[in-house]
Amino acid sequence: MAKYIIKRILWMIPVMLGVLIIVFTISYLTPGDPVITILGSGYTPEKYAAKAAELNLDKGYFGQLGSYIWGIVTRFDFGKSFYSNLSITGEFARRFPITAALGIFGCIIMVVLGLPLGILSAVKQYSVLDYTLTVIALVLAAMPGFVLAILGLVLFGVRLRWLPITGLDTPKSWILPLATNAMPCVAMIMRQTRTNMLEVIRQDYIRTARSKGLSERTILWKHALKNCLIPIITVTGGMVAMVMAGSIITENIFNIKGMGTYMYAAIMQRDYPIVNGCVLLIAFIVCCVNLIVDICYALIDPRIRARYASSGKKHKKKAHKEVT
Amino acid sequence: MSLLEIKNLSIHFVTRYSDVHAVNGVDLTIEEGKTLGLVGETGAGKTTTALGILRLIQKPQGRYESGEIIFKGKDLLKATDDEMRSVRGNEISMIFQDPMTALNPILTVGDQIAEVIHLHGKCSQAEANERAVKMLEMVGIRAERAGEYPHQFSGGMKQRVVIAMALACNPSLLIADEPTTALDVTIQAQVLEMMADLKKGRGTAMLLITHDLGIVAENCDDVAIMYAGEVIEYGTLERIFHNPKHPYTLGLFGSIPSLDKDEERLHPIEGLMPDPAALPAGCKFHDRCAYATDECASCEQELAEMESGHKVRCARVMKGEI
Amino acid sequence: MTRKKQRDEKLAANLTELTRKQGQWREVLMRLVRNKVGMFGAILCIALVILCIGAPLFTKWDPYEQAVINKFIYPGREHIFGTDDFGRDLWARLIYGGRYSLLIAFGATCFSTCMGVLLGSIAGYFGGRTDLLITRFLDILQAIPSLLLAIAISSALGSGPFNTMLAISMGGIAGGARMMRSVVMSIRGNEYIEAAKATGSSNARTIATHVLPNTIAPLIINASLSIGGNIMSISGLSFIGLGVQAPTPEWGSILAVGKTYIRDFWPLVVFPSMFIAITIFGFNLFGDALRDALDPKLKD
Numbered sequence: 001m002a003k004y005i006i007k008r009i010l011w012m013i014p015v016m017l018g019v020l021i022i023v024f025t026i027s028y029l030t031p032g033d034p035v036i037t038i039l040g041s042g043y044t045p046e047k048y049a050a051k052a053a054e055l056n057l058d059k060g061y062f063g064q065l066g067s068y069i070w071g072i073v074t075r076f077d078f079g080k081s082f083y084s085n086l087s088i089t090g091e092f093a094r095r096f097p098i099t100a101a102l103g104i105f106g107c108i109i110m111v112v113l114g115l116p117l118g119i120l121s122a123v124k125q126y127s128v129l130d131y132t133l134t135v136i137a138l139v140l141a142a143m144p145g146f147v148l149a150i151l152g153l154v155l156f157g158v159r160l161r162w163l164p165i166t167g168l169d170t171p172k173s174w175i176l177p178l179a180t181n182a183m184p185c186v187a188m189i190m191r192q193t194r195t196n197m198l199e200v201i202r203q204d205y206i207r208t209a210r211s212k213g214l215s216e217r218t219i220l221w222k223h224a225l226k227n228c229l230i231p232i233i234t235v236t237g238g239m240v241a242m243v244m245a246g247s248i249i250t251e252n253i254f255n256i257k258g259m260g261t262y263m264y265a266a267i268m269q270r271d272y273p274i275v276n277g278c279v280l281l282i283a284f285i286v287c288c289v290n291l292i293v294d295i296c297y298a299l300i301d302p303r304i305r306a307r308y309a310s311s312g313k314k315h316k317k318k319a320h321k322e323v324t
Numbered sequence: 325m326s327l328l329e330i331k332n333l334s335i336h337f338v339t340r341y342s343d344v345h346a347v348n349g350v351d352l353t354i355e356e357g358k359t360l361g362l363v364g365e366t367g368a369g370k371t372t373t374a375l376g377i378l379r380l381i382q383k384p385q386g387r388y389e390s391g392e393i394i395f396k397g398k399d400l401l402k403a404t405d406d407e408m409r410s411v412r413g414n415e416i417s418m419i420f421q422d423p424m425t426a427l428n429p430i431l432t433v434g435d436q437i438a439e440v441i442h443l444h445g446k447c448s449q450a451e452a453n454e455r456a457v458k459m460l461e462m463v464g465i466r467a468e469r470a471g472e473y474p475h476q477f478s479g480g481m482k483q484r485v486v487i488a489m490a491l492a493c494n495p496s497l498l499i500a501d502e503p504t505t506a507l508d509v510t511i512q513a514q515v516l517e518m519m520a521d522l523k524k525g526r527g528t529a530m531l532l533i534t535h536d537l538g539i540v541a542e543n544c545d546d547v548a549i550m551y552a553g554e555v556i557e558y559g560t561l562e563r564i565f566h567n568p569k570h571p572y573t574l575g576l577f578g579s580i581p582s583l584d585k586d587e588e589r590l591h592p593i594e595g596l597m598p599d600p601a602a603l604p605a606g607c608k609f610h611d612r613c614a615y616a617t618d619e620c621a622s623c624e625q626e627l628a629e630m631e632s633g634h635k636v637r638c639a640r641v642m643k644g645e646i
Numbered sequence: 647m648t649r650k651k652q653r654d655e656k657l658a659a660n661l662t663e664l665t666r667k668q669g670q671w672r673e674v675l676m677r678l679v680r681n682k683v684g685m686f687g688a689i690l691c692i693a694l695v696i697l698c699i700g701a702p703l704f705t706k707w708d709p710y711e712q713a714v715i716n717k718f719i720y721p722g723r724e725h726i727f728g729t730d731d732f733g734r735d736l737w738a739r740l741i742y743g744g745r746y747s748l749l750i751a752f753g754a755t756c757f758s759t760c761m762g763v764l765l766g767s768i769a770g771y772f773g774g775r776t777d778l779l780i781t782r783f784l785d786i787l788q789a790i791p792s793l794l795l796a797i798a799i800s801s802a803l804g805s806g807p808f809n810t811m812l813a814i815s816m817g818g819i820a821g822g823a824r825m826m827r828s829v830v831m832s833i834r835g836n837e838y839i840e841a842a843k844a845t846g847s848s849n850a851r852t853i854a855t856h857v858l859p860n861t862i863a864p865l866i867i868n869a870s871l872s873i874g875g876n877i878m879s880i881s882g883l884s885f886i887g888l889g890v891q892a893p894t895p896e897w898g899s900i901l902a903v904g905k906t907y908i909r910d911f912w913p914l915v916v917f918p919s920m921f922i923a924i925t926i927f928g929f930n931l932f933g934d935a936l937r938d939a940l941d942p943k944l945k946d
Contacts, residue, residue, distance in 0.1 A: 018786030023798060030802040126384075142927035144878040146885055147919045150901065153908055154915050165908075204425035210380055211420075212440040212489070213412035226430050245791035249882055253905065264886060267801045279798055283789045290789075301430055302473040 004308040012287045019283040024065055027272035034082050078277035088277045099258035103243050105178055110185040118193025140187035146249040149180035166255040177254045185239040192235045196228035229300055237293035241286045327529050328354040333391030335376050342601040346372040348553040359530040361544035365597055369553040370533045374499045379408050414444035417490040421502040423482035427474040433485045434470030437492055444493045459488040480511035501533045549573050552598055552608035559634035569636045571613045615646050677939040684935020690928030698744035707735035709742040709895050718911050728913040740921050743895030750811045751876040758815035759869050762822025767853055770830030784820045792817025796879055800888045810889040814879045818872050825868050829861045863940045870933040874926040881922050897922050
């Protein structure tokens with residue numbers, strides 16, 4: 001098990017490197033010269049050379065890539081903004097906690113709401129409640145976060161004036177951003193939970209549990225729920241990626257000073273070091289979440305635990321064979 | 325008084341598209357400590373009857389149309405859900421057909437046995453765990469394997485676990501639904517033998533559901549033959565095996581190859597069992613029966629006592645025409 | 647991840663089993679038609695497509711014609727959805743704009759499906775080192791959330807319908823390729839493939855004539871379920887100014903304009919939102935129904 005986790009963590013290195021190279025290459029190949037954009041018209045060749053050297057743009061593709069990687073690996077330095085000259089790492093430190101808080105609270109909301117509602121829907125299959133929840137889930141799943149955000153703003157912010165429109169200054173102002181981030185995910189988790197729950201309660205071992213005289217509640221919580229968690233965890237993990245990417249749009253709508261607005265502004269200005277840094281950081285988080293998801297599988301399901309363990313062994317056997 | 329008496333039990337599955345008559349007016353009696361064999365083809369309503377006794381019929385489709393299930397003098401169909409739960413696993417327990425899927429994959433086998441002991445045994449969790457280990461040893465599984473998960477056991481071992489679980493609370497009735505069908509032939513004998521021993525030691529009555537007449541011959545005191553949701557012949561093991569009367573029962577025995585005679589081929593019963601969603605009028609077996617008359621196709625047949633301890637659902641047999 | 651892959655493989659096996667039997671397509675169609683919710687979704691989709699393709703038939707207004715005196719007119723008889731900040735008819739802009747949204751969504755779905763088929767079938771068919779290389783590449787691609795990837799690519803490529811389509815399709819490749827790979831792998835072991843190889847079929851020919859026909863069902867499911875998400879991404883990209891840009895009408899970019907006037911003029915926000923949501927709703931319902939019809943075992 002520990003071996004498996006280590007293997008997975010080591011595997012993250014080439015994946016992150018791959019992401020880095022892809023992202024860097026995209027920005028490298030982008031037409032237009034950032035130096036000219038920054039200096040505007042009427043620059044001298046000396047000025048140009050100085051600026052290019054300052055921004056580390058005077059080297060070739062591999063030179064730039066190499067020093068970029070070197071900076072990140074040795075100093076956790078993502079470089080500097082083309083325009084503001086501020087360190088990107090410092091800006092991350094200031095902005096990331098806000099986005100992370102929104103994301104984490106959003107995830108808590110989507111699990112806390114989505115899971116019980118999905119179970120309820122499954123247990124009361126074909127009831128009015130089930131139909132209502134299913135319709136709500138279908139409608140919510142059809143609403144991109146930003147559409148939900150805008151409609152929420154119009155209704156609660158502008159028409160009813162219940163909630164503030166921008167910022168995160170008061171506790172009340174968290175409601176709309178959190179809700180719009182979490183709601184489509186709540187819907188998806190709910191549908192996934194319902195589907196799995198219905199599948200699980202049809203299983204033979206649930207009938208066995210009933211034949212033992214267990215109460216419906218024990219059957220649900222002890223026997224059924226854990227068995228239907230794995231696909232739900234998969235979906236929840238995917239949601240984290242969605243929420244992180246969606247933050248670019250939602251933060252922009254609510255004017256929240258997190259990673260999303262930072263990246264948005266950078267995209268508009270073509271400030272590539274920032275865009276690259278943001279994508280890398282988010283990809284890193286996605287990788288970590290995937291790892292956590294895989295570990296959760298093992299914690300829940302002994303069969304997967306066994307497979308992880310044996311995957312390590314198989315590797316050893318193979319190596320052994322190659323030696324002999 | 326008998327331990328269990330089922331009277332006129334009918335169970336239908338009603339959906340928007342169909343009305344499946346799975347069990348139609350079944351009468352069965354099980355005496356204390358005795359074993360009743362319930363024999364029939366797939367789809368004859370054996371499993372539904374068994375699940376019906378424990379009120380585990382799938383809702384909302386499954387419905388009790390009529391009947392009484394008197395267990396120790398009380399009608400289970402009138403019991404509350406709470407009363408029913410205290411019967412399940414405690415006084416009546418069940419062994420299912422497929423041990424591969426009957427155990428929860430994410431709980432240790434020890435836990436799954438201890439759970440039922442803790443629930444009905446009114447004892448501490450520690451004591452329940454201890455007794456669970458003892459149960460495992462009794463079915464021939466080493467104590468240290470209690471902490472293992474079902475996927476670490478073979479099919480036969482799993483069925484032993486299921487049996488340990490079913491017997492953990494000393495039930496007075498054990499329902500075994502084809503307990504060995506899913507197992508290898510060599511393991512089948514072992515498991516059956518073990519079940520018989522345990523049963524004898526504890527005086528547990530058993531309802532043994534099977535389609536294997538060999539198993540019936542070795543384990544049962546009484547036999548009921550089911551066809552299309554009805555009991556068509558019912559009697560002591562000796563009567564049924566030595567003097568089968570109903571044409572279907574005759575057919576069943578006929579389809580077993582005999583070692584004594586030099587026969588070229590098997591003699592299966594022609595045709596198929598009727599669709600339980602569209603049962604024919606009259607005798608349900610008439611279209612496959614070699615002795616059927618026009619009357620058989622129109623008149624409902626009664627399960628009538630031919631001799632003491634031997635009932636048959638066939639008018640022609642009763643009239644002595646067969 | 648492992649569990650998901652396993653499920654994909656199971657699904658793939660079920661589906662290949664299904665598609666192998668000819669004549670089951672009629673049954674699939676029957677199941678599809680009988681699914682009322684799915685048919686409702688299909689009707690929504692068809693209605694939208696007709697509305698967008700035949701846009702000139704459903705409005706007398708030109709979506710580009712500005713008339714500043716007419717700006718911010720509330721919905722009424724003349725302009726059923728009102729007018730925007732340049733006095734253009736909103737209904738006309740929405741139904742003309744739908745052409746872009748739908749076309750880009752279909753284009754992106756087609757492109758990512760084709761790429762997925764190519765990568766997935768190569769990986770699944772050849773296995774070994776090729777497979778390892780491709781799956782590793784997919785791992786990397788999947789580490790970047792698809793919307794983020796689309797944003798990064800389209801910020802590099804610049805705006806415009808074609809670039810948007812390309813940017814969005816990138817995020818869909820990995821899913822389709824994984825699906826395709828497991829389908830092909832499950833078919834590869836079958837005897838008729840061995841037989842084709844034994845009779846001297848070339849690899850490309852074997853893939854095209856024996857493997858691909860068996861992968862149609864899972865591909866249809868994958869594609870139909872991704873259209874809704876693609877529409878979501880397109881409007882999202884346009885909304886932040888990266889996709890289709892003004893004055894080209896596109897639902898996301900219309901909504902972005904509406905956001906500026908959120909305090910004063912609600913129609914410019916509500917109607918584009920409605921169009922986006924109804925379209926995704928319709929495609930989701932239809933996609934679900936199609937999946938249920940093609941593989942009843944997966945029904946929820």
